[in-house]
Amino acid sequence: MYDAPNREMKVDQKTTKISARGVQVYYGDTHAIKDVDVDIEDRTVTAFIGPSGCGKSTFLRCLNRMNDTIDVCRVKGEIKLDGEDIYDKRVDPVQLRAKVGMVFQKPNPFPKSIYDNVAYGPRIHGLARDKADLDEIVERALRRGAIWNEVKDRLDAPGTGLSGGQQQRLCIARAVATEPEVLLMDEPCSALDPIATAQVEELIDELRESYSVVIVTHSMQQAARVSQKTAFFHLGNLVEFGETGQIFTNPQDSRTESYITGRIG
Amino acid sequence: MPVFWLVLIVGAMALIGYGLGRARALKSAGGDSRVLHSLPSFYGANVALSALVPALGLVLVWLIAQPLVINASISGDIPQSAIPESSTLSLVMSDVRRVADGLDLAVSQGVLSADAAKTLSADGTIRDTLGAVGVALGSDVTPEILSAAQTYRTMNAAGSWMLTALVLALAFGGFVFAMSRTKAEFRARNVVESGIRVLLVAAASIAILTTLGIVLSLIFNTIEFFKLYPASEFFTSLTWAPSFGGGSELGILPLLWGTLYISIIALLVAVPIGLFAAIYLSEYASPAVRGVAKPLIEILAGIPTIVYGLFALLTVGPLLLQVFGDEGLGWMQAGTAVMTAGLVMGVMLIPFVSSLSDDIINAVPQAMRDGSYGLGATKSETIRQVILPAALPGIVGAILLAASRAIGETMIVVLGAGAAARLSMNPFDAMTTVTAKIVSQLTGDADFASPEALVAFALGMTLFVITLGLNIFALYIVRKYREQYE
Ligand SMILES: Nc1ncnc2c1ncn2[C@@H]1O[C@H](COP(=O)(O)OP(=O)(O)OP(=O)(O)O)[C@@H](O)[C@H]1O
Ligand SMILES: [Mg+2]
Numbered sequence: 001m002y003d004a005p006n007r008e009m010k011v012d013q014k015t016t017k018i019s020a021r022g023v024q025v026y027y028g029d030t031h032a033i034k035d036v037d038v039d040i041e042d043r044t045v046t047a048f049i050g051p052s053g054c055g056k057s058t059f060l061r062c063l064n065r066m067n068d069t070i071d072v073c074r075v076k077g078e079i080k081l082d083g084e085d086i087y088d089k090r091v092d093p094v095q096l097r098a099k100v101g102m103v104f105q106k107p108n109p110f111p112k113s114i115y116d117n118v119a120y121g122p123r124i125h126g127l128a129r130d131k132a133d134l135d136e137i138v139e140r141a142l143r144r145g146a147i148w149n150e151v152k153d154r155l156d157a158p159g160t161g162l163s164g165g166q167q168q169r170l171c172i173a174r175a176v177a178t179e180p181e182v183l184l185m186d187e188p189c190s191a192l193d194p195i196a197t198a199q200v201e202e203l204i205d206e207l208r209e210s211y212s213v214v215i216v217t218h219s220m221q222q223a224a225r226v227s228q229k230t231a232f233f234h235l236g237n238l239v240e241f242g243e244t245g246q247i248f249t250n251p252q253d254s255r256t257e258s259y260i261t262g263r264i265g
Numbered sequence: 266m267p268v269f270w271l272v273l274i275v276g277a278m279a280l281i282g283y284g285l286g287r288a289r290a291l292k293s294a295g296g297d298s299r300v301l302h303s304l305p306s307f308y309g310a311n312v313a314l315s316a317l318v319p320a321l322g323l324v325l326v327w328l329i330a331q332p333l334v335i336n337a338s339i340s341g342d343i344p345q346s347a348i349p350e351s352s353t354l355s356l357v358m359s360d361v362r363r364v365a366d367g368l369d370l371a372v373s374q375g376v377l378s379a380d381a382a383k384t385l386s387a388d389g390t391i392r393d394t395l396g397a398v399g400v401a402l403g404s405d406v407t408p409e410i411l412s413a414a415q416t417y418r419t420m421n422a423a424g425s426w427m428l429t430a431l432v433l434a435l436a437f438g439g440f441v442f443a444m445s446r447t448k449a450e451f452r453a454r455n456v457v458e459s460g461i462r463v464l465l466v467a468a469a470s471i472a473i474l475t476t477l478g479i480v481l482s483l484i485f486n487t488i489e490f491f492k493l494y495p496a497s498e499f500f501t502s503l504t505w506a507p508s509f510g511g512g513s514e515l516g517i518l519p520l521l522w523g524t525l526y527i528s529i530i531a532l533l534v535a536v537p538i539g540l541f542a543a544i545y546l547s548e549y550a551s552p553a554v555r556g557v558a559k560p561l562i563e564i565l566a567g568i569p570t571i572v573y574g575l576f577a578l579l580t581v582g583p584l585l586l587q588v589f590g591d592e593g594l595g596w597m598q599a600g601t602a603v604m605t606a607g608l609v610m611g612v613m614l615i616p617f618v619s620s621l622s623d624d625i626i627n628a629v630p631q632a633m634r635d636g637s638y639g640l641g642a643t644k645s646e647t648i649r650q651v652i653l654p655a656a657l658p659g660i661v662g663a664i665l666l667a668a669s670r671a672i673g674e675t676m677i678v679v680l681g682a683g684a685a686a687r688l689s690m691n692p693f694d695a696m697t698t699v700t701a702k703i704v705s706q707l708t709g710d711a712d713f714a715s716p717e718a719l720v721a722f723a724l725g726m727t728l729f730v731i732t733l734g735l736n737i738f739a740l741y742i743v744r745k746y747r748e749q750y751e
Contacts, residue, residue: 066639069638094638094641094642095641097638097639097640098640098641099641101639101640102639104635104636104639106632108630108632108633108635108636110633110636110637110650110651110655111654111655112654120637120640120650121640121641121642124640124641124646174636174640178641
């Protein structure tokens, strides 16, 4: 399972889903992201790797404008989703976030029942025709989140009462339930055991058939296993971006090489 | 010696003890503080605490016990014959205390010499002498009262001397004992730790004991009242008509109704406005707006209730009268009404509700909001479906606290709602509340043994039970939701 990066994916002609150009992010005076250009392709898994504090989460949060909720945060540059600038005045961030879903670094289930947690998005966006439909959506999402078997008998129990790893999978299920076009996952497996990790990776692979997925991870193996594209961040710079196989076997930049071989970070 | 000086001396001893203890510890370690078991300051603190705490504890106990002991011993000595027909032992005792205090005062002002005060005889001059120093007595001093007062004075003086001697000895003893223990290997840090613990426990016990005392006095006086006036009448009678000549009707229901009615109107005003203001401030307002608006709202909380009362009486009442009075809709007879008091009390409670709710809403973790926004929810959806449910127990608690305050509020009611105890559904009628009636039963020349005055305790007790019930209910709600949510 933890073999060398291979799994050569047949990358056929992909359209660009998100394209970022010259993105700068400031937290007050801290320059957290420095002039980053990235193209995220449709139906592709893109991995963000890099040492802690290098700005992976920050950049991820730019992609669905979650940084709007932080007062001190300013974003400059251009980020286009399907050719439309998402920082344009006319774009409604609420609408955007329905399309670009997110799983956060720390599990954050709502203080509601497991069922209501998952049903939250579908209810808001009116995705279910009736109760039976909603039940089905919830079950499907929980199955995809690899948590259905553990919670199917206690859907009314509070989501906050689950273990850390279960909460993380609940949050994944919650994000999947709204059927986003792009799913941003910030270290979704950091609290999971190997079995659940494998299940989540399976889910990511499955999501790839219809969506594009961006995943932040600290595990080189995971990046190699699930992603087709990899971006390496270092101190706010995008150092290298390219085919996963190539980044892991033949990195162009010496910093990338040091990082993936474990010498920095 | 006056207690103030006593405390000061003991305090000075503690201060000196701190310095000496520290120095001695250092010296015993040959100036090298690393050899000491604890930091030098702990040795100093140990000496200071040993001198201070037992001595002050004794002062406290003594000050409470001395009057009790002296009173008991003297009232035992007063013969039955010395109590006039229409009076009681406690009234005679208060005369005794007045005479004794008067004599003390006279001596200290130089009107009487200390010896003369001791050898006074019970002729008519005492009343004049004491009158001259500002202590007015209702009747001439009988020999029994005078002799009791003299005993009272000697016992007090003796007690005071005993206290001074004992306290100084105790402080000095503690000082010396702690000094003798101050050596390098002495575990001063642990001793100070337990000393501090004792101090904290003492503070907590005083708080609890005072509350207990208040509750007990409420209970005993209430029982006293129910001996004079039937409880069934009190709780079921629909009329409140006290008359000090006797034959009062003291039914609590009209008062309770007034209290409830006014509180409900106040909460109807305060809860929505306060809650919405809190939501705006914590979720929508920019930091600049918040920085200005929050203190402004909190200023409302600093306005004394009597000012709100004036506002009710002079502004809101007349305003309402213009609209709903005889010239308007004709529902209102006078400016003082349930509506007037309720509205103004509501305004008073707004900052209470809003600042509590604001704190509670802010305590909801940002991760909850992020989770909701990340799923494409709008601000108001997030507030309604995530933040308010998560904050609900706290908000319910805030509302119940506001309700307790509304129920206990007095000044606004006295000025804004009128004084008529009445059971009516019309919010524009004047009504009155339990608290307002407690005030009016106890002000003026009330005889504190009559049911008309004692009823105040029964009213107070009822209020206390209601507020206590509300608080317990608030706790229950908070617990229940906590289980469900966390
Ligand atoms: N809310 C914030 N306010 C101020 N500075 C922030 C904030 N969030 C992140 N930063 C700063 O931005 C930089 C990048 O942080 P970010 O969270 O994006 O790192 P990361 O790559 O996700 O790290 P990790 O792998 O540890 O999650 C850090 O230096 C951090 O201190
Ligand atoms: Mg991160």
